[in-house]
Amino acid sequence: MDRRKLLTSAVLGGAAGIVGATALGSLSPEDVFAAEGATAKINPGDPDPNFIEGRITGITDTVLFVTSSDGSLHSIRVTGGTSIWKLNPTTFDEVKVGDGLYARGLRLADGTLAADSLWVNIVNLNAHVDSIGRGSLNLDHHGQRVVAHVENGRSAAVYNNTPAVSDMSMLEAGKHVKVIGAWHPDTNEITISTVYAAV
Amino acid sequence: MAALYGEVSWFCCGNSWGPCGTVGHGACGTCNSGSRQHAWPNTSDACLAITRPDRCGESLLRRGCGHVHTTTNRCNGKAIATSIADCGPQTDLFCGERTCCGSVCGSNRVIDLTPSAYSAIGSLSTGLLPAMVT
Numbered sequence: 023m024d025r026r027k028l029l030t031s032a033v034l035g036g037a038a039g040i041v042g043a044t045a046l047g048s049l050s051p052e053d054v055f056a057a058e059g060a061t062a063k064i065n066p067g068d069p070d071p072n073f074i075e076g077r078i079t080g081i082t083d084t085v086l087f088v089t090s091s092d093g094s095l096h097s098i099r100v101t102g103g104t105s106i107w108k109l110n111p112t113t114f115d116e117v118k119v120g121d122g123l124y125a126r127g128l129r130l131a132d133g134t135l136a137a138d139s140l141w142v143n144i145v146n147l148n149a150h151v152d153s154i155g156r157g158s159l160n161l162d163h164h165g166q167r168v169v170a171h172v173e174n175g176r177s178a179a180v181y182n183n184t185p186a187v188s189d190m191s192m193l194e195a196g197k198h199v200k201v202i203g204a205w206h207p208d209t210n211e212i213t214i215s216t217v218y219a220a221v
Numbered sequence: 222m223a224a225l226y227g228e229v230s231w232f233c234c235g236n237s238w239g240p241c242g243t244v245g246h247g248a249c250g251t252c253n254s255g256s257r258q259h260a261w262p263n264t265s266d267a268c269l270a271i272t273r274p275d276r277c278g279e280s281l282l283r284r285g286c287g288h289v290h291t292t293t294n295r296c297n298g299k300a301i302a303t304s305i306a307d308c309g310p311q312t313d314l315f316c317g318e319r320t321c322c323g324s325v326c327g328s329n330r331v332i333d334l335t336p337s338a339y340s341a342i343g344s345l346s347t348g349l350l351p352a353m354v355t
Contacts, residue, residue: 066289067304069256073337077238090255091236107346122238124254126340141336141345145240146231148311163240183319198314200230202348205239212240216348220315 074098074125074135077207081119085134088123097134098125108142109176109204109215117142120207143205145212151195159193159217161201169211170201177214181221192221222282222355227331228320229292229352231339232260234307247307249286252335257301259290260309260333268308277316277329292332292342293353296322299342301334309333320349327351 064070076090086098100106100114104127108116117123117140124144127137149161149168161168171177178186179193193199199219203212233241235253246252248264262272263281274281284290286305293300310330319328332354336345343350 064257066257066302067251067287067306069253070337070341073255073340075237075254075336091238091242105344107344124336124340124345139340139344141340143239144345146233146345146348147240148232148314164243166240166243168240182317198311200315200348202346207239210240215346218315218318218348220318 071129072127072135074123076123078117078119078121078123081117084114086117086123086125088125098127098140099130099134099136100140101136104137104140106140106142107144109173109213112142122205122207143207145201145203145205147201147203147212149199149201151193151197151199153195154193159199159201159214161199167210170203170217171211171213173213178216180216180218186216190217193217193219194221225279225281225331225354226295226327227279227329227352227354228318228327228349229294229332229334229339229354230310230330230349231336231345232307232309232333233336234258249306251286252306254336256306256335257303257338257341258306258335259292259303259338260307261288261290261305262309262312262331264305264308272309272311273313274329274331276313279312279329279331281331290332291355292334292338293355294342295325295327295351295353296343301338301341303334303338306335307333318349320351322351325351 074096076088080087084100088096121142124141126139127135147163149163152160159170180186201217202215205212233254234247262274263269263283288305291302310333
């Protein structure tokens with residue numbers, strides 16, 4: 023059983039002890055009906071009701087309140103089965119008000135998303151390396167300057183076909199890179215998770 | 222279309238937070254991170270002049286905005302159908318790049334999915350996956 027089936031099963035009350043109904047609160051038949059409906063076919067090009075993008079405006083117990091960039095408001099319920107990424111796999115207590123996120127899960131009848139996965143502050147930038155400083159790269163991303171910090175023990179580089187390594191010495195100013203990283207909210211800075219470079 | 226094998230990545234578009242806030246709605250004017258969409262390297266002559274998959278030995282068919290492709294994550298078999306909303310990825314910047322999971326590998330970036338679409342077939346933290354596109 024994959025994570026999504028497990029979570030779905032838990033939300034619908036069928037999981038055996040992994041994430042119980044007590045973690046999610048009681049669910050009405052309408053919740054179940056809506057959850058089943060949420061798995062219906064989504065046409066290519068359409069918005070995905072089981073996905074949310076936005077910034078966290080509030081946190082209570084296990085619910086995140088999120089405002090999407092189009093102004094719409096959402097609530098996201100986090101359970102023991104929710105995987106959370108914030109530079110690395112992490113725990114719910116690391117999630118803060120002001121963070122940006124992408125969330126995938128199952129939409130319930132009241133509009134809440136029961137989260138399967140959260141990616142907090144994650145960015146995927148295709149950028150030009152303007153210069154390389156001590157412990158950071160200065161990137162040009164669509165004409166905007168982004169400072170990408172290297173964090174020892176966390177940041178890794180992939181050169182062409184090689185496995186990820188901690189050695190950043192083969193990165194060059196003037197080249198393009200792709201960076202998976204974590205944004206520092208309300209700044210033009212990120213911390214590098216993985217930087218991909220052609221050498 | 223015969224199956225195309227390569228790498229799939231993801232990109233943000235439309236209204237968003239952080240560094241993605243400045244990228245706009247893409248070449249088709251309809252791109253949004255929360256929709257099931259993708260970028261394709263050959264949507265027009267102008268697009269192809271930027272992406273240049275031919276420099277990596279990739280010959281991709283011309284497909285316009287709204288055309289539907291199905292992308293399969295070859296690591297887990299999950300697939301998703303999405304429509305073209307932007308030009309990309311810039312394949313020639315990373316010619317010969319290879320991504321593997323075990324013995325299954327894909328070379329060259331041939332398609333970019335929105336976060337919504339990519340997260341339906343794999344984790345956003347992976348960044349790249351070997352894929353089949355039809």
